[in-house]
Amino acid sequence: MNIGEIARRAGVSRSTVFCVLSRKRTVSEGTRQRIQAVIDELDYRPNASARALKEGRSRTLGLAIPPPG
Numbered sequence: 001m002n003i004g005e006i007a008r009r010a011g012v013s014r015s016t017v018f019c020v021l022s023r024k025r026t027v028s029e030g031t032r033q034r035i036q037a038v039i040d041e042l043d044y045r046p047n048a049s050a051r052a053l054k055e056g057r058s059r060t061l062g063l064a065i066p067p068p069g
Contacts (some may be wrong), residue, residue, distance in 0.1 A: 001044050010038045
């Protein structure tokens with residue numbers, strides 16, 4: 001499932017879905033509710049790997065532990 005499919009089902013643009021998910025821009029309450037209904041219906045969860053690829057960072061922390069001895 002991706003943003004394009006959510007947009008198609010909600011009858012809005014991909015950018016509008018992105019704005020609802022990221023809360024970067026105000027979207028009318030009716031539109032937001034329509035998009036949220038589709039998200040809930042499809043049980044959409046953002047893909048962490050795709051987001052890391054797009055942002056160029058994984059938001060993970062590594063820990064190196066030396067071997068005992």
